[in-house]
Amino acid sequence: MNQEILRVANEIGVWLAAAPVVILTAIQAIIYTRLARKTARELNIPDEKCDRAFKTGLLTAIGPVIAIFIVMVGMMSVIGGPISWLRLSIIGSAPTELTAAKTGADALGVSFGGADYDLNALATGWWTMAVNGAGWLVFAGLFTHKLEGIRNKVGGGDVKWLAVLSSAAMLGVFGYLNSGDIKNGGGGLIAVIAGAISMVVVIKLTEKLPKLKEYALGIAMLVGMLAAVIFG
Structure with missing residues (x-):
């Protein structure tokens, strides 16, 4: 693979463009955790139970994170660190993102990470990943707040x-x-x-x-x- 591709993919400008999204994701996690703690206190749930639940979730996440990290390392060697970091911080589905990046290369008739993988293929892969994940994010923003009502309606209370x-x-x-x-x-x-x-x-x-x-x-x-x- 042409090292010029990786140089462009890892430029400081790309890191700066990716950083706000990753930082926002971290802020959302902190806000969600604080909101969960506040709600637990309103429901008189002891802090000990919240601590145990948080620790359980943290440990349970280790397995999926390892798998995502392995795929992320492979993606970084082709599409660069910033975009890999950005995509997996908001989507978290390594196989889906890897497939989208490969689809972009296939659309141009080049092999993913091969000798013929050029800047056009890199840009196409980035756009493919963005468009592929846009639908999920839009749906989550517009309809997530309605899902609990649908679940309660189906369950009849x-x-x-x-x-x-x-x-x-x-x-x-x-x-x-x-x-x-x-x-x-x-x-x-x-x-x-x-x-x-x-x-x-x-x-x-x-x-x-x-x-x-x-x-x-x-x-x-x-x-x-x-x-x-x-x-x-």
Whole structure:
């Protein structure tokens, strides 16, 4: 790959253009956390429970973050650090962003990161990623506040039914996302099987070690990823 491409992709101007979006994302996370704390106090939820929930979420995020980081390093070597940093800070779906960048190269008939990958291909990849993610961001801004009302309407106000409905929706989403890996086999299938088995084992262990329960999902993710690397 032409090193001139990376020089342009990593220029200070690109870093400065990407930084505000990343900083805004960090500010949003801080505001959301403070709002959650404030709401918890209004509901008389002890700070200890909030701290435990925050720690659980932090540990659970380790698995997905590792996968995203690995893909991000690969993207940085082709499209530059600033854009990779920007895209994954607001979207967080490494495979989607990588596919969009490759689609931009394919549209020009060049290989992603190959010898024929030039500035036009780089710019096309950047635009492809931006356009690809715009729909999600627009939908989130316009309709997110209405989703809770729709969920309550579908559930009829029944708390137990809402819990079942939400769980079923999550199972359906993750089942669909994993269906391709199960069908194609290989490392993806191994990760799904190893992760499922480790989750069952960890849940069994939590009967004797209750504190382990908050780490169950994170452990299952790490075991699945490790098994895919070793046996895939």
